[in-house]
Each structure stands twice: as C-alpha cells, then as structure tokens.
Amino acid sequence: MATIQYGSTGKVLRVDLTKGKIWDEALDEATIRRFLGGTGLGVKYLIEEVDPRTNWNDPQNILFIGSGPLGGLRIPGCASISVVTKGAQTNGATSTQANGNMGAYLKWCGYDAIIVSGASPTWKYIYVSDNGVELKDASKLVGKDTWETEDLIKKELGFQERGMSVFSIGPAGENLVKFAGIFGDRGHSASHNGVGAVMGSKKLKAFAVARGTKKVPVIDAEKISEIGRQTTELAKAFGGGNVFNWGTSRVLPTAEAAGWLHVKNYTTNIFPKKDLFMGDRVRALFKSQNYPCYACASHHYELMEVTEGPYKGFAGKEPEYEQWASVSSQIGQEDPGTAVYLANLIDRLGMETNEAGWIVGWCMECYEKGFLTKKELDGLEMTWGNVAAVEQILKNIAYRKGYGNTLAEGVKFAAEKKGGEALNCAIFTGKGNSPRGHDHRGRWVEMLDTVVSDTGTLQTQMLVSNSEIWNMPKPMDPFNWEQVAQAEANSTGSMTISDCMVQCWFTSFNDTKLQLEAINAATGLNMTLDELKKAGRRIVNVMRLYNLKAGLTPDKEKPSPRYWSKPVDGPNKDKPIQPHWENMMNLYYKLMGWDRKTGRPLPETIKELGIEDIAEKFK
Amino acid sequence: MRIDPNVCIACEACVPYCPVGAIKMKDVAEIDQEMCVDCGVCRNSKVCPVDCIIFEVQPYPRDLRVTFSNPRTGHKATGIAGRGTEEMKTNDVTGRFKRGMVGLGLEFGRPGVSTTFRDLEKMSMALAKHGVEFEDKNPVTFLMVDKKTGKLKDEVLDQRVLSAIIECVLPIGKLKDVLATMKEVSKQIDTVFSVDCICKAEPDGSYPVKKILAEAGITPYINGKQNVGLGRPLAKEDK
Numbered sequence: 001m002a003t004i005q006y007g008s009t010g011k012v013l014r015v016d017l018t019k020g021k022i023w024d025e026a027l028d029e030a031t032i033r034r035f036l037g038g039t040g041l042g043v044k045y046l047i048e049e050v051d052p053r054t055n056w057n058d059p060q061n062i063l064f065i066g067s068g069p070l071g072g073l074r075i076p077g078c079a080s081i082s083v084v085t086k087g088a089q090t091n092g093a094t095s096t097q098a099n100g101n102m103g104a105y106l107k108w109c110g111y112d113a114i115i116v117s118g119a120s121p122t123w124k125y126i127y128v129s130d131n132g133v134e135l136k137d138a139s140k141l142v143g144k145d146t147w148e149t150e151d152l153i154k155k156e157l158g159f160q161e162r163g164m165s166v167f168s169i170g171p172a173g174e175n176l177v178k179f180a181g182i183f184g185d186r187g188h189s190a191s192h193n194g195v196g197a198v199m200g201s202k203k204l205k206a207f208a209v210a211r212g213t214k215k216v217p218v219i220d221a222e223k224i225s226e227i228g229r230q231t232t233e234l235a236k237a238f239g240g241g242n243v244f245n246w247g248t249s250r251v252l253p254t255a256e257a258a259g260w261l262h263v264k265n266y267t268t269n270i271f272p273k274k275d276l277f278m279g280d281r282v283r284a285l286f287k288s289q290n291y292p293c294y295a296c297a298s299h300h301y302e303l304m305e306v307t308e309g310p311y312k313g314f315a316g317k318e319p320e321y322e323q324w325a326s327v328s329s330q331i332g333q334e335d336p337g338t339a340v341y342l343a344n345l346i347d348r349l350g351m352e353t354n355e356a357g358w359i360v361g362w363c364m365e366c367y368e369k370g371f372l373t374k375k376e377l378d379g380l381e382m383t384w385g386n387v388a389a390v391e392q393i394l395k396n397i398a399y400r401k402g403y404g405n406t407l408a409e410g411v412k413f414a415a416e417k418k419g420g421e422a423l424n425c426a427i428f429t430g431k432g433n434s435p436r437g438h439d440h441r442g443r444w445v446e447m448l449d450t451v452v453s454d455t456g457t458l459q460t461q462m463l464v465s466n467s468e469i470w471n472m473p474k475p476m477d478p479f480n481w482e483q484v485a486q487a488e489a490n491s492t493g494s495m496t497i498s499d500c501m502v503q504c505w506f507t508s509f510n511d512t513k514l515q516l517e518a519i520n521a522a523t524g525l526n527m528t529l530d531e532l533k534k535a536g537r538r539i540v541n542v543m544r545l546y547n548l549k550a551g552l553t554p555d556k557e558k559p560s561p562r563y564w565s566k567p568v569d570g571p572n573k574d575k576p577i578q579p580h581w582e583n584m585m586n587l588y589y590k591l592m593g594w595d596r597k598t599g600r601p602l603p604e605t606i607k608e609l610g611i612e613d614i615a616e617k618f619k
Numbered sequence: 620m621r622i623d624p625n626v627c628i629a630c631e632a633c634v635p636y637c638p639v640g641a642i643k644m645k646d647v648a649e650i651d652q653e654m655c656v657d658c659g660v661c662r663n664s665k666v667c668p669v670d671c672i673i674f675e676v677q678p679y680p681r682d683l684r685v686t687f688s689n690p691r692t693g694h695k696a697t698g699i700a701g702r703g704t705e706e707m708k709t710n711d712v713t714g715r716f717k718r719g720m721v722g723l724g725l726e727f728g729r730p731g732v733s734t735t736f737r738d739l740e741k742m743s744m745a746l747a748k749h750g751v752e753f754e755d756k757n758p759v760t761f762l763m764v765d766k767k768t769g770k771l772k773d774e775v776l777d778q779r780v781l782s783a784i785i786e787c788v789l790p791i792g793k794l795k796d797v798l799a800t801m802k803e804v805s806k807q808i809d810t811v812f813s814v815d816c817i818c819k820a821e822p823d824g825s826y827p828v829k830k831i832l833a834e835a836g837i838t839p840y841i842n843g844k845q846n847v848g849l850g851r852p853l854a855k856e857d858k
Contacts, residue, residue, distance in 0.1 A: 074629050074646060101628075162626040162669055211625055215646065225644070232631070290668040295629045 001028035006219045007069040007522030008032065012041075013111045013133060015126055017202050018059055018118030022133050027112055033525055033535075034610075036500035037068035037112065039095040039455075040539045042084025045115055046093055047542060047614060052549035056088045056194065057176065057201035059119035065167070065182075065190075065207060066113025067103035068502035069522050070515075072216045075228045076235060077507030079104035079294035081167070081190060082499050087456050088178045088194025089410055089432045092547040094456045096192035099301070099504050100185030101211075102165040104294045108212030120203040125168070127157065129210035138205035145348035146170045146183035147316075153208045168206035169196045170350025172398040176200050177408040179355035179434075183347055186291060186303065187317035191352040193433055193456030194410075219524035227518045232297055234465065234514070235507045243506050247300035248321035249279025252329070255321070259571035260442030263329045264384060265361035266427060266562055269439060269570025273334040277324055282336050288318060293504070300506050309337035310387075316344030322437030323347075326357025330437070331364060332384025342390060349398040354437045358411045358427050359397070360390055371422040378402035410434070412560070427563045430556035433457065435563065442572045444484045447564070448584065451557050452488070454543035460491045465509035469529065470494050479572075481580035482587060489591035493536025500539065538609040541601045544594075545611070545618040554599040557585070620655050620662060622648050626671035633661045633672060638730035638781060656733050656781045657681075658688035680775045683736075686758065687780035694758045704757050704784050710819075715754070721791050721828055722817030723751070725801070727810055728782035734810040736762065736783070737776040742812075743769030743785050745804045749797050754786035791818070794828055798835040 003010045003026045011024045027041075035044045042064035054060050064084040071078055081103045087094030106114070109128050116126070123138040141149050149168040157164065167184030173196030181191025182199060184207075218224050235244045242250060255261035256274040263271045275281070282288075287305035292298060302318040314337070319327070323343035327333060333342070346356050360382075366372035367382035374381055378396065380389040396404025407414050411434050415426030428434045433456035440447035446458070453459035464470055470491045473483040494510045501508070501515055508515060516532050519525065527535075544552075558581075566576040577584075589596045593605030606615045622633075627647035634642045641654035642661065650661075662672040677685065686694050704724070716722045725742060728734030739759060747753075747769030753760040764770045789797060794816075801814065816839060818827050832839050 074644065160626070162628070162671075292628060292630050292668055297630045297632060 001030060003027065004029045004032050004523065006217050006524050007073075007519070008037070009107055009110050009112050009214070009216065011111060012066070012113045012115055013128065015114060015116045015133075015135070016118045017116060017120040017124065017135075017204060020120070020135055022135065029525070032069065032523060033527070035539065036497070036519070036535050037071075038066055038082040038502035039084060039097075039496060039499040040535065041066055041068075041113060041500070042082060042095060043093060043539055043542055043546075046084055046086065047546050047617070049117070050086060052546050052618065054086065056086045056091050056198055059202070060117070061086045061198060061201075063116040063195070063198050063202060063204070064113060065102075065116075066502070067107050068112075068500055069519050070501045070503060071103040071112070072107035073218065073224050073228070073522060074295045075224065075503070075518060076231045076296040076298070077293070077504030078501065079296075080502045080504050081106070082502045083182060083190040083195045085195055085198045086550070087192070087433075088176070088180075088197035090193055090456045090547075090552075092431070092456070092550045092552055093454060093543045094193035094195065095499060095543075096181075096190045096195055096455065096457055097499055097502060098167065098182065098184065098188045098190035099293050100165060100167070100188035101162075101294045102167055102184060102207070102209050103502050105165045105209045105211045107216050108214050109209060110212065110214050114207065116202060116204060119201060123203050123205050125153065125204065125206040125208055127208045127210075130212045130214065136208075141168075141205050142174060143171060146350050147186070147348050149206055150184060150186070153206060157208065157210075159210060162211065164208060164210050166206055166208045168350075169199050169204075170348055170398065172350040172408075173197060173200040174205075175398060175400045175408070177351060177397060177400070178410040178413070179352040180350050181352045183350055185293070187344070187347045188293075188301075189347065189352075196350055218522045220521040223517070223521035227514060227521060228295065230514060231507055234509060234511060235298055238465065238509050243300060244298045246279045247298070247302070247318075247506070249282060249318065249324075251321035252277045252324050255325070255438065256329070257571075258442060259567065260439045261325060261329050262357075262437060262439040264332050265330065265358070265365045265425065266439060266441070266565065267365060267568065269442070269567050269572070271329040274329070276334065277328060277336055277339070283318075286337070286340070287315075291317070296504075296507060298506065304340055306337040306340050309335050311337040311341040314341050314344070316340060317347070319343035323353045325437045326353045327390075330357040330361045331390060333387060333390070334385065338387055342387070342394075345391065345394060349394060351394070351398065355410060355434050356394060356397075357437060358434050359407050359414065360393060362411055362415065362422075362426050363393065363407070365425045366418070366422045369421070369425075371418070371420070371425070376403060378404070415560075424561045426560055428560045429563070430558040430560075431456070431552065439567070440563070441565070441567050441575070441577060442570075444478055444481070444577055445487050447559060447577060448484060448488045448588065451559055452588065454540060454547055458495065459540065460488055460493070460495045461505070461510060463509070464491055464494050465511035466513050467491075469512055469533075479575045481577075481584040485584045485587040485591060489588050492540055492592065493533055496536040496539050497532060500536070534609060538611060541605065541609055542611055542614050544599070544601060545615055548599055549618045552599065554596065557599070620650050620657055620659065621673045621675065622650055623671040623673055624649070626669050628669055630668060632666045632668065633664070636661050636664045636666055639733045640731075654733070654779065655684070656688040656779050657684035658781050659685070659691070663691075680772075680778050683762075683775060683778045684780055687783050694761075704754070704786055716788065716817050716819055718819050719791060720788050720818075721794050722754075722786065722788045722815070723797070724815035724817065725785040725812050726782060726815070727784070727812045728780065729811060730781055732810050733779050733781055734783060734812075735777060735779050736771055738808045738810055739783055739785060740769070740771040740776060741807055742801070742804050743771065745769070745800050746785070746787060746797065749789065749793055749800065751787040751789040751793070751797065754788065757784065757786040759783050759785050791828060791831070794831050795835065798831070798837070802835075
C-alpha cells in the first residue's frame with residue numbers, strides 16, 4: 001500500500017500504555033481516500049481494533065487524538081484536533097473536537113495522529129517533540145486542574161506559552177466522571193461523551209506536543225495559500241461577520257429572543273437579565289484580550305479578566321455561549337462575572353460544560369420541588385442561583401464525594417436512579433448523552449441531531465455555507481417536521497467532513513466546495529465532490545454499524561420526557577415537537593436509508609457507500 | 620523588526636500595518652529584513668495578539684533604519700527626533716537662510732515607498748558638483764565622508780529607511796543649473812522625492828525664485844512654514 005505523501009506526515013504515533021511501548025505506523029493513501037483523516041481516521045482505528053462489546057474503560061479501548069489533511073496548513077481553523085474513542089456516556093463510538101493549536105503542532109512534529117491503547121499502571125503523560133516521543137511520569141500532576149497542568153508541564157519541559165500545546169484531564173477525568181473532557185491551550189476542549197474519563201481510565205494525564213518545525217508537504221502550496229485567504233474572507237462575511245468579530249459572545253440574548261435559550265432547566269423560556277450577557281457589553285466592561293488559534297484572524301476566542309462584582313480580579317478565558325448559558329440562565333444565576341468564574345471552574349475541573357449545567361439545573365429544580373432534599377444533597381441548599389452551592393456540588397462531582405458520586409455518572413443515570421417525578425425533570429437522550437447548551441424545543445433540527453447522532457454530540461448542522469449542494473430545504477421552516485427530517489438527513493456528512501479535515505466550524509462553515517479544493521490541493525487525491533460527500537456519509541454509517549453492535553437500538557433514539565416537553569412560555573409555547581416525533585423519525589430513517597426496526601443501514605445504503613466489508617464485520 | 624517564528628500564529632493581523640509591505644506570509648509571518656525600515660509601526664500598533672513582534676537594538680549601520688524611520692527616536696547626531704532636521708522652521712532665530720540664497724530640502728522616500736542611502740548619494744554627489752553647501756545639522760550630512768563631494772560612507776549605502784532629507788543651501792543664481800541636474804538624476808533613482816525651495820520672502824512679500832522654477836517647468840506650492848512668533852530675529856540680518 002502506498003504511503004500518503006502530501007497533506008499528511010505519512011504516519012501516526014502508536015502508544016501502548018500497558019507495555020509502555022511507542023512506535024510509528026505508516027498511513028496509506030487508500031485509507032485517507034476512504035476515511036479522509038481526523039474523525040474518519042479515528043473511526044477506522046476504532047472499528048478495526050476495538051470490539052464493539054468492549055466497555056469504554058477497558059484497556060482495550062483506544063483513544064485517538066488527531067489532525068486532518070489540512071492540519072498545520074495556513075488555513076484558518078485547521079489547527080484543531082478530533083478525539084475518537086468509545087465514549088463513557090453512550091459506550092459507543094464517539095468523536096469530539098477541540099480548537100487550539102495541537103493539530104498543527106502535532107503535524108509539525110511529524111505525526112497525523114496519536115493512538116493510545118492499553119492502560120498505564122501509574123500516571124503518565126505523552127511528550128511529543130521534533131526530537132522524539134517520551135512517556136513521562138505524571139505522578140506530580142495528579143489532582144492538578146487543567147490550567148495548572150498546562151503550566152506545570154510547560155515549565156517542567158522549558159516551553160513558553162506558544163511553544164507547546166498541552167491537553168489534559170482535570171480531577172474529573174482522573175476520577176472517571178462520565179462527562180469528563182480533555183482541555184488545553186487555555187480552555188479549549190474536546191469534551192463530549194466522556195472522552196476525559198476514557199483518558200483517566202488509561203491513567204494518562206496529558207498530551208504535551210511541542211511546536212514542531214517539520215513542514216507538511218502539499219501538492220499545490222499556492223492554492224493552499226489562496227484557500228487560506230478565501231476562508232478568512234468567508235469567515236469575515238458569514239452572518240455579517242458576527243462570529244468573526246464576536247465569536248459566540250452575542251448569542252445568549254439572541255437565543256432568548258428566539259426561544260432557544262435554556263432557562264432554569266426548561267421550566268421557562270424567559271431570562272430577564274439576558275442583556276447583561278451581551279458580548280458587546282461584557283467585552284467592553286471586562287478586560288478582554290484576543291487569543292486566536294494558529295492561522296486564524298477571528299476574534300472568536302478571548303482571555304478575560306473580571307473587573308466588577310464578587311469575582312472582580314478573576315482571570316481566565318471568556319466563556320463560549322454554551323458556557324455562559326450553562327452557568328447563568330440554566331441555573332438562575334444573573335451575574336456575568338460569576339459566570340466567567342464558574343465556567344472556568346468547570347474547565348479547570350475538567351468537565352463538559354453542558355452536562356454540568358444540566359445536572360446542576362436538575363438538582364436545583366428537584367430541590368425546589370422537594371424531589372431532592374438538603375440531606376440527599378449533602379447539606380447543600382440548591383436554590384436557583386446559589387453560587388456557593390454550585391461551586392461545592394461541582395467539586396463534589398469532580399471528586400466523587402457524597403451525592404456527587406451519583407451525579408458524576410451523568411444526568412441520565414442520576415435521574416433514573418432517583419426515579420419518579422425527578423426523572424421527568426431531567427434533560428438527556430435515551431443513548432445517554434445530553435444536548436448542547438440550548439433549548440432544543442426551539443431548535444428542532446438539533447434535537448433530532450442530538451438524538452440520532454452517532455457521536456454523542458452534534459453530528460450534522462443545518463447551517464451550512466453552500467447549502468445548495470446538500471440539498472437543504474429553502475426556505476426552511478424550523479418547526480415543520482418534514483423539513484426538519486429532510487434538513488438533518490440531507491446534510492448528513494457535511495459536519496463530518498469538517499471533523500475529518502478537523503477544521504473549526506467557525507472558519508469552515510461547512511463550505512464543502514472550498515474544503516474539496518483544499519483537500520485536493522493538499523493531498524493531490526483529486527477527489528470529486530460526490531466522492532467527498534459520500535466519504536462524510538460513509539463515516540456516519542460506519543459509526544452506526546459499530547454502535548448498533550455496541551448496544552444502540554432505535555428505541556434509545558428518543559429524548560427524555562422533559563427534553564421534548566411543550567415549552568411553558570416564550571415564543572415557541574405552541575410548538576410542541578412530541579406529536580410529530582414518530583413521523584419525523586420515520587421520514588428521517590427513510591431518507592437515511594436505514595431500517596426503521598433495526599436501525600441498520602439498508603443493503604443498498606451499504607452498497608452505495610462501499611462499506612460491505614464493514615457491514616459484514618458488524619453483522 | 621523581527622517576528623518570533625515560535626510564537627507567531629499567522630493570523631495576519633500585522634500585515635496591513637507595515638508601511639513598506641515588508642511582512643510576508645509563509646507558514647508564519649516573516650519580515651523581509653532588506654525591506655524592513657525598523658520603523659516599529661507593526662509593534663507599536665499593538666495589533667499582534669500574541670505579542671511576537673520583536674525589536675532588538677541593532678549595531679551600526681543597521682541602527683540608522685530606526686533613527687530615520689521611527690518618529691519616536693531621536694538622531695544621536697542632531698538630537699532632533701523624526702527625520703532629524705529643523706529645516707526652515709526656526710529661521711527666525713537661526714537665520715540659516717539669508718537673502719540671495721536658496722535652501723533646498725530633498726525629501727527622499729515616503730511611507731509606502733521608502734528609500735536607500737544609495738539613492739540619496741546619487742543626488743548628493745551630483746549636487747556637490749555645483750558647490751552647494753550641505754547643512755551641518757542634518758543627519759544625512761552627518762553620514763557624508765566628504766561634504767565637498769557629497770559622498771556617503773560606503774557601509775550605509777544599502778540601508779533602507781522610510782525617508783531621509785538632503786539639505787543644502789546655494790546662491791539663487793545657481794538654482795537653474797541645480798534644478799536641471801536634479802531632473803537628470805531623478806531618472807536613476809528608485810524612489811520618490813519632493814523638493815523644498817526655501818527663501819526669505821522679499822520685502823513686498825513676493826517669492827524670489829518663482830520665475831526660475833516656472834522656467835524649469837516646476838509649479839511650486841508656496842506656504843509659509845516659518846513658525847511665526849516663536850522667536851525674535853536675533854540672527855544678524857544679511858551680514
């Protein structure tokens with residue numbers, strides 16, 4: 001098999017933590033053509049090496065962390081990483097991405113990806129540089145939060161801030177909290193579906209990748225430069241430059257107005273203090289400093305210091321929209337400075353921000369309604385907006401203390417264990433993951449996406465640049481179940497392609513045409529648009545075949561009672577999704593070419609995508 | 620100026636700030652050291668999100684770039700900041716430009732263009748042949764090996780600066796020939812330059828060299844650049 005020469009380093013790094021063994025493995029061209037890279041490449045290793053019946057915390061599970069064919073090239077958004085493993089929340093295949101610089105640095109060190117297998121007897125971290133790879137002792141880092149870990153490793157190895165990218169787990173990951181994530185480069189996170197818990201189960205504290213100096217060879221460097229410029233222009237123009245200039249900092253008030261901001265665990269859709277959280281206001285009020293990733297000119301990501309209120313002087317990162325919402329509207333907390341503190345606390349403890357919000361909000365609602373008592377909550381008065389109690393319960397979860405040990409298993413587990421009325425307050429999906437930080441009763445496409453996604457997070461996105469090539473309904477009525485099913489099914493693969501390129505959505509906007517030009521200019525594979533689209537859909541279907549063997553059934557593809565309940569107020573009060581659910585799912589399955597009873601891709605779907613061998617393996 | 624390649628994130632934020640277009644994008648931003656005039660605009664703009672633009676004090680002759688290009692730096696030789704000359708602004712007190720004489724200021728380069736001393740030397744040597752007297756309190760004069768020939772020190776010739784000014788004074792009678800020489804030399808020069816003609820106004824307020832300029836095909840833009848009222852004419856008039 002021919003090793004891939006362009007757009008790739010031609011190899012991946014293998015680390016067996018059980019044996020303490022490190023080796024290189026060649027990457028061939030046929031694999032890239034079939035699985036593209038990033039998420040797709042991770043899925044390839046997962047399905048080949050990890051039996052679907054393996055438990056997420058079994059040493060046989062692998063943890064893939066990798067870049068894509070555009071990684072390390074000067075195209076905005078392409079320094080990100082994708083993590084693939086069997087996730088702790090769904091126990092199925094998962095993929096989750098983080099921005100930052102690790103993807104680029106890794107390729108400059110000469111690797112497309114790192115694949116970790118086995119489990120170490122003692123805590124370790126992996127150090128990759130131009131000069132080689134080492135497994136280093138991490139015993140002194142145990143108990144350190146994700147920011148401290150980043151600082152300590154850079155200090156120990158003698159690297160300056162931008163000279164190394166460190167992604168680590170915090171106490172939550174060490175203690176196998178089911179929604180622990182992997183955090184690095186000052187608060188970027190790959191955090192869905194418990195990938196941090198998988199890392200913890202392997203006793204791997206961190207990945208430390210130096211800024212390598214090897215160039216990634218490409219077939220057409222001039223074209224890559226041009227695509228870089230075009231991508232910047234696209235990002236500047238998309239949505240009137242809102243994301244380019246403001247990141248997600250302006251989303252919260254907009255979301256509230258449209259009825260898709262989650263407020264107090266879906267008990268209302270009104271958040272009167274929304275304007276306090278407007279990005280224009282917050283960035284002007286607090287000290288704010290742009291902190292972009294490699295090759296990116298956008299003002300998406302900022303460092304922030306609180307300048308007023310109870311957390312005056314606290315410095316960390318500016319929360320993303322989902323973080324703002326998780327620690328404000330969702331838990332009835334109305335001070336932006338406090339939100340900055342709590343969002344950073346969650347990052348430092350190393351938990352997924354949305355699940356943390358769902359679980360705290362659930363406790364608060366249950367406490368208010370008397371379903372959970374102060375005693376059950378270890379003496380914490382979980383009233384809406386009680387910051388001291390929130391802080392303590394988050395720590396109890398991260399260290400699995402008292403009731404925190406139950407909550408550490410995630411919303412679904414805790415709610416089902418409690419049962420009764422409390423179960424009806426919880427927001428989750430039947431598979432075990434919970435949604436991103438929105439009220440999806442006002443974003444039907446994303447509710448469907450969250451429920452059917454193979455990854456335990458977002459798998460497709462209705463908002464695509466060049467959406468006509470994905471045959472999106474236009475104009476789109478977001479509350480028309482037929483169009484929702486069509487939008488979700490038709491765009492399947494678009495987000496997956498971005499996750500295989502490992503390109504940040506805030507720069508790519510899933511512009512598949514531009515990505516096609518980019519992958520061809522980088523690799524010389526001369527793929528066609530149809531081939532690329534098919535590759536995106538192929539990876540979705542391969543994950544599904546795997547997950548069906550890992551325990552997924554169609555009846556698990558369902559929102560929890562609260563998740564699909566009728567909004568009690570706000571603009572979407574009279575738009576319940578539940579009555580349309582069955583029809584919507586039937587249509588979605590049909591459009592996807594899946595069997596409604598078994599959930600399995602139909603023979604013609606399997607044939608069209610050229611995955612007969614994989615279907616045979618996971619019969 | 621230099622960009623630390625281990626820190627730069629290639630966001631391109633600095634690129635439009637460079638007055639001479641010396642910042643080129645490779646895998647990270649790189650500053651073309653020949654083109655860069657060390658003016659510091661990229662760094663002083665504070666636009667770099669990772670603060671990776673570095674200025675290191677340079678040894679002679681490279682340090683000339685800063686002195687001529689960064690308006691916040693003073694010339695060691697003259698003690699005057701910016702391009703390092705007072706021109707006619709203090710003539711009230713200094714009396715540098717006397718009746719019957721014309722001062723010339725040849726401003727080489729501009730932001731966006733820049734110049735090398737090699738180009739300046741072509742002009743200064745041509746002017747010297749007419750016996751002009753170069754202004755002592757001028758940084759270009761300071762770089763001359765010999766004021767009689769207008770020759771600059773060899774080691775400075777390849778240094779590039781944002782702009783630099785040749786200043787000299789000559790009898791009005793020589794102006795016509797000097798203008799012809801300037802026009803000729805201008806063909807050999809790879810930058811732009813403008814010419815200041817500095818004279819004391821006649822008692823009736825008229826401009827003594829207007830006619831000579833008109834005959835040479837030059838339309839002057841006349842302005843009174845003297846800082847009127849800032850000093851008493853202590854200089855002894857026409858002595």
